[in-house]
Amino acid sequence: MSSQKENTRICCICESSPSKDSGITLHRFPKPGSKNALRCELWAKYCFPNKAWSSPKFEEELHKKHKMLCSKHFESICFNEKKLFRTAIPGVQCYKATTFSNLSDQPAMFEPVARIYPLREHHNANIITPTNHSGILPDTDRLSALIKEVLNCCFNAGLNICASVCDLNGVNKRALCLLGASVENPYIEVNNHKVVTLFDTPHLLKYFRNLFMKYDVKFRTNITSDNKQGIGITKWSHIRQFYELDNNNPSFVYAPCLTKEHLDPNTKQKMRVKLAAQVLSHSVAAGIYSKIAKGDMPTEAVATANVIKNMDELFDGVNAMYSEEASKSALKRKMNIIMHK
Secondary structure, eight states, X not given: OOXXXXXXXXXXXXXXXXXXXXXXXXXXXXXXXXXXXXXXXXXXXXXXXTSOTTOHHHHHHHHHTTOEEEGGGSOGGGEETTEEOTTOOOOTHHHHHOOGGGGTTSOGGXXXXXXXXXXXXXXXXXXXXXXXXXXXXXXXXXXXXXHHHHHHHHXXXXXXXXXXXXXXXXXXXXXXXXXXXXXXXXXXXXXXXXXXXXXXXXXXXXXXXXXXXXXXXXXXXXXXXXXXXXXXXXXXXXXXXHHHHHHTOSSOOSOTTOOHHHHSOOTTGGGOHHHHHHHSSHHHHHHHHHHXXXXXXXXXXXXXXXXXXXXXXHHHHHSXXXXXXXXXXHHHHHHHHHHTO
């Protein structure tokens, strides 16, 4: 759009224009389509709540007539500098007026959208987890809009949502990124509330195992020199070597659950959390330490045993519904000691 055309157009709500206020920008009503249906509906309801905002024909007419909204009607997180994110929804009030009953014509993927779990230690804090019962995944635009809608509904109902938990599905990750979450700032901000974004522990464990099978990892060893801890290379081949030695021992087996499925899982087996948890377990780490002590495995495998031990403690420490279930893990005890120092 040329600057001249933009200056002649006005906001369909407040009639502001860049010619009157150089500090604002105008943004055209989104183009309707199957992947943009929910966003168009929310824009139409915000702009014309007393008209047929849910009608696709009405939404198409708004787009063709170049109806515009100014930047005053969007939160600051909807912008990357002056560019409006393509998932942006105008104004907080549109969420307040929108309920899930209005989405009856949408696929069942939105019913229910999320489950809310209270934290036992903090009665005023909750965790929200997106759900998907139909097996149909929404696209990134719809999911990001739904996340904001659900969170606003929760805040308006008096619930304090402290975190969001989801799996590592690509749509989930892209939706969180569009809402502003990043490695440096792992949270999204909705209606002046910060919500920490988390990936669920079982998927993270499988994700680490899958990467560990492909790549070697640098990790600390038990060797120190000049008050500096040594760094070793952890390898999946060390686990494979341990399995062969342990499986051929007629008298005692350290990891009886370990099988070839754990070492070379197929596509379906990679989805099983059990196989990842059993290979990254205390028994495998203890077995590798023992084989090193007996001289059956090289000392460089210490780094691999350390990684497995730490992953086992990490999994036990965070894969629990309540804190008392995780308090038995060594990692949890270490964290409590550090916090009370």
